[in-house]
Amino acid sequence: MQPHTVTSFDAELKAMAGLIGEMVSRAEASVADAAKALDEGNVKLAHQVIEADTALDRLQHKVEEMAFSVIARRQPVSVDLRAIVAAIRIANDLERIGDLAKNVAKRAIAMGQSPAAVKVVSSLLPLALRVKEQVRLVGEAYRTRDSGIALEVWRSDGAIDKMHTSLFRELLTYMMEDPRSIGTCTHLLFCAKNFERIGDHATNIAETTNYMITGQVL
Amino acid sequence: MQPHTVTSFDAELKAMAGLIGEMVSRAEASVADAAKALDEGNVKLAHQVIEADTALDRLQHKVEEMAFSVIARRQPVSVDLRAIVAAIRIANDLERIGDLAKNVAKRAIAMGQSPAAVKVVSSLLPLALRVKEQVRLVGEAYRTRDSGIALEVWRSDGAIDKMHTSLFRELLTYMMEDPRSIGTCTHLLFCAKNFERIGDHATNIAETTNYMITGQVL
Numbered sequence: 001m002q003p004h005t006v007t008s009f010d011a012e013l014k015a016m017a018g019l020i021g022e023m024v025s026r027a028e029a030s031v032a033d034a035a036k037a038l039d040e041g042n043v044k045l046a047h048q049v050i051e052a053d054t055a056l057d058r059l060q061h062k063v064e065e066m067a068f069s070v071i072a073r074r075q076p077v078s079v080d081l082r083a084i085v086a087a088i089r090i091a092n093d094l095e096r097i098g099d100l101a102k103n104v105a106k107r108a109i110a111m112g113q114s115p116a117a118v119k120v121v122s123s124l125l126p127l128a129l130r131v132k133e134q135v136r137l138v139g140e141a142y143r144t145r146d147s148g149i150a151l152e153v154w155r156s157d158g159a160i161d162k163m164h165t166s167l168f169r170e171l172l173t174y175m176m177e178d179p180r181s182i183g184t185c186t187h188l189l190f191c192a193k194n195f196e197r198i199g200d201h202a203t204n205i206a207e208t209t210n211y212m213i214t215g216q217v218l
Numbered sequence: 219m220q221p222h223t224v225t226s227f228d229a230e231l232k233a234m235a236g237l238i239g240e241m242v243s244r245a246e247a248s249v250a251d252a253a254k255a256l257d258e259g260n261v262k263l264a265h266q267v268i269e270a271d272t273a274l275d276r277l278q279h280k281v282e283e284m285a286f287s288v289i290a291r292r293q294p295v296s297v298d299l300r301a302i303v304a305a306i307r308i309a310n311d312l313e314r315i316g317d318l319a320k321n322v323a324k325r326a327i328a329m330g331q332s333p334a335a336v337k338v339v340s341s342l343l344p345l346a347l348r349v350k351e352q353v354r355l356v357g358e359a360y361r362t363r364d365s366g367i368a369l370e371v372w373r374s375d376g377a378i379d380k381m382h383t384s385l386f387r388e389l390l391t392y393m394m395e396d397p398r399s400i401g402t403c404t405h406l407l408f409c410a411k412n413f414e415r416i417g418d419h420a421t422n423i424a425e426t427t428n429y430m431i432t433g434q435v436l
Contacts, residue, residue, distance in 0.1 A: 068289060068299070068303060071286060071289045072289050072293040072299075075293075172400055172401060172404060175393065176397045176400050179397050182390055182393050182394050182400070183390060186390065186407060193408070
């Protein structure tokens with residue numbers, strides 16, 4: 001093995017990990033901003049979340065292209081191949097987190113500053129902040145190659161599902177008590193579902209990260 | 219180029235296309251069965267849809283593994299690389315179609331044979347059958363390398379969105395007229411959204427198939 005080749009391969013893997021890091025930051029910001037836009041009825045911020053999504057799409061394509069090119073040129077095996085396949089999968093999950101945040105932003109715009117929504121939205125925030133934290137943590141697990149943190153994220157998914165289920169029931173109750181709130185509450189049901197699914201993607205990333213580090217499937 | 223190598227490469231590409239073909243058949247059957255289970259309140263069929271989903275997951279992993287292995291060993295370029303990357307993307311979309319059908323099946327079980335639902339479910343069927351047809355058509359476009367069919371699927375997405383929007387309004391109206399139907403109708407709102415998203419994945423597959431054939435992005 002030539003030292004030059006090894007170094008340059010490592011540099012390629014690092015560049016790919018760097019792109020994933022950038023995607024994590026952007027996905028995390030999109031989740032936080034979408035929740036804030038919803039909470040404040042902030043239409044301007046919601047539009048920013050929608051616009052920001054194209055950057056995540058572009059980064060995902062960049063990760064994929066780089067990964068296929070590295071596989072073709074280097075024919076990696078074992079731990080290196082795992083890192084590259086992991087990058088493809090994680091980029092895919094992060095891109096979908098961006099899509100879900102964008103969908104929340106669109107609903108924030110559709111709902112506007114509907115006063116009926118204000119009280120109900122406040123129950124959504126804890127769920128949104130919790131999944132945002134999952135995205136941040138799993139990004140840290142990936143960056144620092146810490147399977148302990150990945151496992152922690154993976155184990156928290158049940159708690160998030162519980163928050164979602166309880167919120168879901170709360171929203172159904174509002175709708176039954178006041179049928180005029182059905183339109184708004186339906187948007188909120190889908191927002192809640194989107195945040196839950198963002199949590200699912202964080203769980204996927206935790207599984208992939210753990211697999212990348214340990215070679216074991218959770 | 220050695221004829222033997224070329225032949226065997228072609229055989230690998232064909233095997234991958236064969237797996238995609240099997241995934242299309244299974245995804246199409248899952249969508250049809252999920253719709254039928256919902257329409258008939260057929261809990262047994264719904265359980266079958268849920269169980270059938272693992273086969274799609276397994277096939278997706280098989281396509282991915284085969285693709286990475288081919289890229290590493292053959293270092294394909296141009297049209298061949300496009301076919302392999304397309305297989306990875308299409309397998310991903312088909313796996314997600316299976317997930318969405320599974321979610322409809324779970325909701326069919328949760329709703330059981332709730333008589334209130336019967337009338338409303340019937341409005342869902344045309345949407346479900348339409349997206350099932352999109353999955354079938356896009357599978358044919360892939361199998362026969364027909365970009366014309368792919369384009370046809372791609373163009374139909376707007377019509378499906380319209381069907382979904384109209385169904386969505388109908389469901390909201392039911393909920394407002396009869397708050398006791400809110401629980402059932404909420405399940406149906408999510409079922410409708412799942413079918414719409416299955417249509418989105420068919421559109422993705424149409425885009426990928428067209429890219430595979432023509433090298434052009436729609």
